Amino acid sequence: xxxxxxxxxxxxxxxxxxxxxxxxxxxxxxxxxxxxxxxxxxxxxxxxxxxxxxxxxxxxxxxxxxxxxxxxxxxxxxxxxxxxxxxxxxxxxxxxxxxxxxxxxxxxxxxxxxxxxxxxxxxxxxxxxxxxxxxxxxxxxxxxxxxxxxxxxxxxxxxxxxxxxxxxxxxxxxxxxxxxxxxxxxxxxxxxxxxxxxxxxxxxxxxxxxxxxxxxxxxxxxxxxxxxxxxxxxxxxxxxxxxxxxxxxxxxxxxxxxxxxxxxxxxxxxxxxxxxxxxxxxxxxxxxxxxxxx
Amino acid sequence: xxxxxxxxxxxxxxxxxxxxxxxxxxxxxxxxxxxxxxxxxxxxxxxxxxxxxxxxxxxxxxxxxxxxxxxxxxxxxxxxxxxxxxxxxxxxxxxxxxxxxxxxxxxxxxxxxxxxxxxxxxxxxxxxxxxxxxxxxxxxxxxxxxxxxxxxxxxxxxxxxxxxxxxxxxxxxxxxxxxxxxxxxxxxxxxxxxxxxxxxxxxxxxxxxxxxxxxxxxxxxxxxxxxxxxxxxxxxxxxxxxxxxxxxxxxxxxxxxxxxxxxxxxxxxxxxxxxxxxxxxxxxxxxxxxxxxxxxx
Numbered sequence: 001x002x003x004x005x006x007x008x009x010x011x012x013x014x015x016x017x018x019x020x021x022x023x024x025x026x027x028x029x030x031x032x033x034x035x036x037x038x039x040x041x042x043x044x045x046x047x048x049x050x051x052x053x054x055x056x057x058x059x060x061x062x063x064x065x066x067x068x069x070x071x072x073x074x075x076x077x078x079x080x081x082x083x084x085x086x087x088x089x090x091x092x093x094x095x096x097x098x099x100x101x102x103x104x105x106x107x108x109x110x111x112x113x114x115x116x117x118x119x120x121x122x123x124x125x126x127x128x129x130x131x132x133x134x135x136x137x138x139x140x141x142x143x144x145x146x147x148x149x150x151x152x153x154x155x156x157x158x159x160x161x162x163x164x165x166x167x168x169x170x171x172x173x174x175x176x177x178x179x180x181x182x183x184x185x186x187x188x189x190x191x192x193x194x195x196x197x198x199x200x201x202x203x204x205x206x207x208x209x210x211x212x213x214x215x216x217x218x219x220x221x222x223x224x225x226x227x228x229x230x231x232x233x234x235x236x237x238x239x240x241x242x243x244x245x246x247x248x249x250x251x252x253x254x255x256x257x258x259x260x261x262x263x264x265x266x267x268x269x270x271x272x273x274x275x276x277x278x279x280x281x282x283x284x285x286x287x288x289x290x291x292x293x294x
Numbered sequence: 295x296x297x298x299x300x301x302x303x304x305x306x307x308x309x310x311x312x313x314x315x316x317x318x319x320x321x322x323x324x325x326x327x328x329x330x331x332x333x334x335x336x337x338x339x340x341x342x343x344x345x346x347x348x349x350x351x352x353x354x355x356x357x358x359x360x361x362x363x364x365x366x367x368x369x370x371x372x373x374x375x376x377x378x379x380x381x382x383x384x385x386x387x388x389x390x391x392x393x394x395x396x397x398x399x400x401x402x403x404x405x406x407x408x409x410x411x412x413x414x415x416x417x418x419x420x421x422x423x424x425x426x427x428x429x430x431x432x433x434x435x436x437x438x439x440x441x442x443x444x445x446x447x448x449x450x451x452x453x454x455x456x457x458x459x460x461x462x463x464x465x466x467x468x469x470x471x472x473x474x475x476x477x478x479x480x481x482x483x484x485x486x487x488x489x490x491x492x493x494x495x496x497x498x499x500x501x502x503x504x505x506x507x508x509x510x511x512x513x514x515x516x517x518x519x520x521x522x523x524x525x526x527x528x529x530x531x532x533x534x535x536x537x538x539x540x541x542x543x544x545x546x547x548x549x550x551x552x553x554x555x556x557x558x559x560x561x562x563x564x565x566x567x568x569x570x571x572x573x574x575x576x577x578x579x580x581x582x583x584x585x586x587x588x589x590x591x
Contacts, residue, residue, distance in 0.1 A: 009416035013424070016409035016468055019401070023465045024431050027442030034441075090334040099579045103572070104338055106582065107345065110571025112526045112543045115564045122351055122561060123344040128359055130347045161344065169582060222435040225528040225543075243437040247529070250441045263438035270433045 034260035052261035061237070062262065065245045066269070072241060073220040076159045080216060083160065084167025085205065089197075091172050102172075105165045117229025120158045124230075144231055148238035151231045155239055158226060163219070167212045174208035175201060210281050214274055221270050242266055345568070352561035359557045374562035387542035388566065390456065394531065394539065395524045397460035402467040402520050403513070410475035411501070415487065428469040436529045439465065444533055454536045462534055463524045470523065471516050478512025479505075511581045518578045525570065542567055 035053070038046045056062060087105070092098045108116070124144060126132040135142040144151045178200065186196045224243035227233065233240035246266060250259035351359055352374055353367040362368070378384040412418070413425055443462055444453070452458040486508065490500040506513065532544040546563050575582070 003415060003417045005418070006416045007418045009412035009418040009421075012408040012412035016405040016472065017424075019405055019461070019464050020428065020431060020468050023443075023461055024434070027439045027446060028434075030442035030445065031438065087334070087337055090330050090337075092334075101334070101338070102582055103575050103579055104341060106575045107568070107571065108341060110522055110525065110568070110575060111564075112528065112567050114528045114543050114546065115567050118546065118560055118564050119344045119348050122557065123347050128351070128363065128557065130343065130365075133363055161340065165341070173582070218433045222437065224437060243435055243529070246435075246437045247440065250437070251533070256441070259441070263435075267434055267438055270435065271430055274433055 031260045031263050034256045035264055036257075038257050048257065052257045053265070056258055056261045056265060062245065064237070065240060065242055068238075068240070069221060069242045072156070072159075072223070073217055075156055076163070076220050077213065077216060079156070079160050080164045080167050081209070081213065084164050084212070085171050085209075087164065087168040088171030088175055089201070091168070093176070102169070105168060107165075108162050109165050111162075113225035114229050116158065116162050117226040120154065120161075120226070120230050124154055146235055148235055151235060151239050155227050155230060158230065159220065159223070162226065163216060166215065167209075170208040170212045171205055174205045178204050206281070210278070213281070214277060217277060218270060218274065221273075348561050348564050351557060352565045354558060356556065356558045374558040375566075377559055378562055378566065384542075384545060384563070387540060387545040390535070390539050391525065391531075391541040391543070392570065394456040394459040394463070394541070395521060397456055398463045398467055398524045399517055399520045401460060402464055402471045403517060406468055406471035406475055406516070407506070407513075408501075410472045410479055411505070413472065413476045414479035415484065425472075428472055431469045432466050432473070434465065436465075436527070440529065440533050443530065447534055453534065454538050456539045458534045459531045459539065459541070460524075462530045463527060465530075467520050467523055470519055474516045474519060475509070475512060478509045478515075482508055514578050514581050518574060518582075521574050522571075 036048060036050075038048050091101050091105075111119070121129075123129045124132045124142075126136055126143060132142060141147075142150055144154050182200050183196070186200060191199075222243055223241055224247065227239050227241060228244055231239045233244050246259060246262055249255050249262065253259075350366060353370050353372070354364075355369060355371050355373060358364075358367070358369055413421065439462075447453045447458040447462070452461070482505070486504070487500065490504050495504065528541075528543045531541040535541065535544070542563065546560060
């Protein structure tokens, strides 16, 4: 769409800008402010420069948390994206079945995050949970409070349960936008099921998948409530992700300087990875399908 | 005469072959259809099983939950729910959560609508940078803003009010709303605007009377997302409230006491937090298919 050059558009932006500035810029400046100072109390503070940043970057437990975070985010992306596409292809296209399936699939997305943790806690406990008891009956000593592998597997299963619907619904709406004529043409050409997917459906899904992958990456990188309720970060610190580390540091221990430096690094990592994802996907799309409009 | 004879069997044969092929195809498509149904059924079971278990436990007494393992409540009880609805601390949690969620939806949508219109229709100095900056707020982990928010709202006297949480959630909800609405607005042709201006509409009249009705499904979908992300958030809402505006999510942590965890009440409270979601999704069910692509398919 050809847009009109008009700087009065700023007037339309202004209310939004003031509000977001209040809830984003002021707090962010506070964080920057803390990150370069050592605050003892309201009146005593010293300028420390980059000291906190160096301390954070060299902290072994934080490096471990960061690695754990990346491992988690990429694992769930690798499972949820293909699974979500698969589910979207399976979903009925019209009628009451379509809306029933839609409502059921959307359910996990609308449950408060700590309740998701509680649901899975109830579901996986060895004494009262269906899954916990079921696996123990099969002869495996399943225990998420003792065994890090079990804890990891459960948290990933929980995240797949919680967020695959988002990818599935995004892809479903992408698929709904493909005109029937495309499928008819494919039938005339006797295209195989795979060819239909590869050359008709997948290209149409690129846009929604970009949204899906970015949203999923961002949210999984900020995950807090679900593992906090389910495992409390344990056993040991095997499921302690970045948000929980930061919350403990900032609220629990009141280490203002280090936690502020940590916050900034954390934020920058997310921005960087999102930017890399976005550029990579957009470039590969540009090479694959030279389309005028996006 | 004889020349035409062989053609008849040939065409018959052809027809028969075509019919057989169609039959085969139908048989194949019916097996694939069943395979699809079974796979989808398996996935839906996976989605519903944990929720069923929550329901199951919410209808049991604590002694039954811990004493015996059963696939459905043996002594069906509503005691857990009655406990919640008779305790003001509990049910006010729901009221508080709904209050700040609705407030946030109202604030976000009313500032996001004009902003999204500006982004979709005009170029102006710094528009691209501004849009990108907005999206970066979507990526800001709430944990980063915990401490500054606490101090900011404390110093302006908003701590432990619904407004504080509603404003804090604007951090990610306004950018999200602008992003979604911009997609929907850009799919409305610009000629609509121009025609309206030629017909003598002023900008506000055009915007409210013509433009908004045209993107109402987009607005519905946006409200759905705003509700969703404000309703499910725990970290900010818990940090910014103490007693007067405490959300249900943080009240639920109260179920763990010295004598152990009150599983029944926890489950019942959990079930009750799912219900508003079901209501909302029921209303937008016909728009989800299109709306989830955020107007960008």
